[in-house]
Every structure is written in C-alpha cells, then in structure tokens.
Amino acid sequence: MKESDTLYFCTLFDTSYLSRGLALYNSLEKQCQHFKLYIVAFNQKSHDILKTLNLQHAIIISLEAFENERLLSVKPHRGVGEYCWTSTSSVIKYCLETYHLDHCTYLDSDLYFFSSPLPLLSENPNKSVLITEHRYTPKYDQSEMSGIYCVQFMYFKNDELGLKCLNWWVDACIEWCYAIPEDGKFGDQKYLDDWTERFDGIHELEHLGGGVAPWNVQQYKFELQNNKLIGLEKKTNKVFDVVFFHFHDVRFLNTNEVDFGNYTLEKDVLDLIYKPYLKALDEAKTMVQKVDREIDPHGTRNKPNTLKDKLKRIKRKFDKNFNLYPLD
Template sequence: MQIFCTLFDSHYFSRGLTMYNSLKKNTADFRLYIVCFDDYTYNGLLQLNFPEIIPISLNQFEDIELLEAKKGRTKAEYCWTSTSSVILYVLNTFNEPECTYLDADLYFFSDPGVLLDEAKNHSVMITEHRFSAPYKHYVFFGIYNVQFMYFKNDVNGRKVLDWWRSRCLEWCYDRSEDGKFGDQKYLDQWNSLFEGIHVMHNTGGGVAPWNVQSFTYEQNQNVLFQCNKQTKEHNKVIFYHFHKFKLYKEGFGLAHTYDLSKDIADFIYTPYYQALLSTIGQISKVFPDFASKGFNSYNEGRLYLNYLLNKKNFTGDCLITENKENIHVKQCAAKPVNLLKNIFIRSFIGRIINKVRFFILYH
C-alpha cells in the first residue's frame, strides 16, 4: 500500500480532491492522510467519507510549538511551516512505515508507484525543480521543490524530518533571507548533511510550469508521454504541479507567468481544468455553498487580465474557457482578446444594472 499525506483548507478543497481522484484513477491501493486547515474541510471530508482518506483536524494536529510559530506568519507561510510536521504526525500517530508528502495542486496522469520504487533503498527522496532554460535563475529560490517527498520511518528519515521541522519553526517566510526561502530552500543542504537522500531520476515526476518547456507532449492510447527535446528520451508523465493555475468565477481557468505551448495546454491543462470542474460539481451537490470556494473573481484579477488583454507580446499564458475550448494565447491572440472583452463587457453591464436596481429600490 502507498501512504500519502497532504494539507489544505476549503479554498484548495476542489484541488485537493481532484488530486485524490487522480490518485484513485491511477493507483490500486493507497491511503491519503489530509490535515484540514479549517473546519469546513474537516467536516466536509468526514461527511464525504471517502474510503482512502483519513481527515485530521487542526485541533488534533497542532502542538504548542506550531501554535507559537503561527502567530507571526501568513496563512501560506504557516502551511509551509507545517509540512514537515504533517509528515511526522502521520509517522508518529499512525505508525506508518513510510509516507510521501504531496502538494494539493498536483494531478496524477499515471501511477506514482514507479517513482516510489526509486526510493526503496533510501530513507528520503526529493524532487529537483529541473528549471528549463528561461527559468534557470529561479534556482535562487531552491534547487528542490517540496511538492513530492518520500520519507521512510527509519533513523535517517526521522533525523531529516526533525531537523527540517526545527528549521521551519525557527524561520519560514515568503521571502529570501540569509540563504533561506520558505520551507524549500532548506532542502538544498540535505545531501551534505544527511545520509540516505535520493534525488528523483524519472523526469515524468515533478513536471511543472518551470520545466515543462524542455519537452514535447503527446498522448498514445490515453497515456500521456513527454519527449525530451535534446535527448529524445520518452517517459510517461506521472504527475504535474499546477502552480499558479487560477479558476475564475466568470467561467475560465488561467495559467500564467510561464511560457506554455499548445501541446501543454491540450494534453495537460485542459484535462486538469475539466477534472476540477467535475470535482466542483460533485462537491456542490453535497455542499451547495461550495460554489464560492477556491475561485478568483474578475474584480480580484482584473488588473492582470487587463494587462493580458492590452499587451502586444503575449508570454504564452494558457486560457481555458468553460465550454472546454482550449486557447493558447501566444498563438491565438485574437480569440482570448475577444473572450476577455466579452467578459469585461458583461461584467461592466452587470454592474450598471445592479446600480440601476439599487437606485430604483432605494430612491
């Protein structure tokens, strides 16, 4: 059995369950421990009662040291602070022989068992960012990413976890300072400090917007493959990290900041967007108020969207509409411009109508 853990709150509820659904689709036997960062998430998971999920409340999870660190940190920083403690909690409380931490915004296209096979003779496995050429300078924020981390419940594994937890309790912020950044920059030291560390070899694991440009993508008999542009080596895509992918209430998903080609939009982002919508529909039947969770609104994102609309040189942002049409902005600039104009026009007209209604009712 494969043992996983993660953490999220209600704003990542749909992403966390989409990740779970992708695991269930590709993995025969697994258990997923979820530390719930609000009551909505904990009570929701209890009610949904998925057989592979063990929900853990904050009251069960938090200790005095975590609560002290929590006082001076943002929500995101506290989540980062807690990652090592989540893994330790699972190993200590449930006496699991091993545990793999997963970020909630991962999506599995294939069985991660092939990745865990790499870790059999090691205590810890970590994943490199593997930055593609345009993003090599991002290594300043860390060689490795916390997204997928394997720990064996042995002396070496626990030594690494105890050290990491202590460092994160001392300092874990969303800024670069004295060679530190969040929880992930600490990983740069592990190979020199500890024994039993393995760096994942399989490039099908840890596919993400900062390295996806190094490959082309194709689907064969419903299996997604990557082909290294330089070596021509083929691998199954095991999982993708949907960093900075946002859902908007106005009916579209937007992946921005990184350059994304049409095959990436077709074979990676569109299936994930469709899976997210399916999960949201599934949950909304049980929790009708869920519709407002996990979305950005036009008002919150309008500065960026206006910038996207008006700039002449697109960076390759991927815009996906709710009718499941995939639009690659860099190659098809006219389509998203028209789409965004329609969004802005509808939103503008809606605000005018609401103001007129308010005037009629109260004047």
C-alpha cells in the same frame, strides 16, 4: 516497493483548494492499487465536507488534532501561506508517528497523477528520503531564490536516517519559514538545497515523469499512446511516462475565466494536460456541491483590472504566455 504494498501519502488544504485536493485524491484512486491519503483539513468547512464525502482511501485529520504547541506558538506570526509551509514537515511527522507508518510521501494538493507513482518510489529503495528537482527551463530559473528542489513530492522512511532529516526540517521551519528570501532561506523549500551533503540517505529523483510542471514543461513534447500520457525530452529524445503534473498557479477568476499562469504552454500541453485537469476539477466541484452548494471549492478570485493589470495582460500576449481562457 511492490504493487501489493500500501502507499501512504499526506497533504494539506482548506476550502479554497478543495477541488484541487479532491482531484488529487481521485487521480490516486485511478492510479494506485493500494493507498491511503492522510488529509489535514486546514479549516472546519473543508473538514466537514471531506468527512461527509466518506472517501474510501482517505483519512481526514482536523486542524485541532494536528496542531501542537510549537506550531501554535508561531502561527500568529506567519501569513496563511507561510503557516501552510511551516506545517508541511510537521504533517509528515504527525502521520508517521500517529498512524505508525513505515513511510509517508508528502504531496502538494495541486498535483495530479497521470500514472502510478510506484516507479518513483521504487527508484532507489535503499535511500530514506526522496526529493525532486524543479528542473527549471532556463528562462524561468528561480533556483537562487526558491531553491533547487521543490516541496511537491517528498518521501520519508520511518527509519533513523529519514527521521534525522525530517526532524531537522521540522525544527528549521518552526524557527523560520517566511515568503521572503533571507540569508539563503525561503519558505520551507530552500532548506532542501544542501540535503544531499548535510544528510545521508537522500535520493534525488531521476525519473523525468515526476515533477513535470509549468516551469519546465517547455523542455518536453507530449502525446497519448494507448490512453497513456507520454513525454519526450527534446534535448535527448528520452521517452518517459508522465507520472504527475504540478498545476502551480492555476487561478479561477470571477469573470468565468481560468488563468494558467505566466508560462509558455504549447498546444499539446493545453490539450493533453490542462484540459483533462479542468475536467477533473469540475468533477471534484460536483462532488463538493452535492454536499454543500454554497461553497466555492475552486477558491475563485476577483480578476485584477487596474490599468497596470491590463498592461500586464497585453505584455503577456506579446510574450506568448497569455494563458487566460473562458470556462465553458
């Protein structure tokens, strides 16, 4: 791929992830010369707000336009999150077919780009599918249950090999996609474990800057060089540009606090990665509230406050993963 090529992305979210989805879009707008982000709005309110915002590089798709008979037949039997997982592969297929795209990359809505995704998409142009490993830090390794690979950034070519893999995944997720481990399956994600053996044309991303996340960030150090976020892998001293970070488990609480999850996050990670993201989310919130002041685009939750929850927070302090911070 060249800088002059248009990059096609897709994602899905509802109002509870609206600020995250907009922050994702805004980051792409900063980092990509030419792109389109196809957004399946998973409720009417998010659809209406996104349409009103009139984002230059976004195509807003209603849930009614996207859903088909197969998805609707399983929807009553899946939880809200499970149905989103069930739909992921179908979103990619829908965009490829409806808009006649030569490729499409699925993005989780809680990603944020710190540099251009082009190096990731150009890493092995002869392959038809790109998948990314979790690269777990050992103490957070959930490969056995959640899978080796993460459904966060997945590229598919609209060619024979890409469609063979994608159609298999669509069928598998329609048949079974639940938030419980069962017979070597878990959600939409565990299916990816054997793709390098099951299918031809699969490429595992090598670039360390794609897929930095709270479950692997302990392996790296970070600094800004000429306003560019640079990572260094501690065990190899390998230097890399951070392309995107996966802000998994960021939760806003009704106590005017934000929780970054149960992970060890060093000061450089908080200062150079999480603080800029909070600013990006705040900017996205401002965009939304210019359209609708009643909506909460952060999906704020009630803070759990039972005795058990309080004891958990004490334990997190001792474990050095107490990432609960007041919002200014």
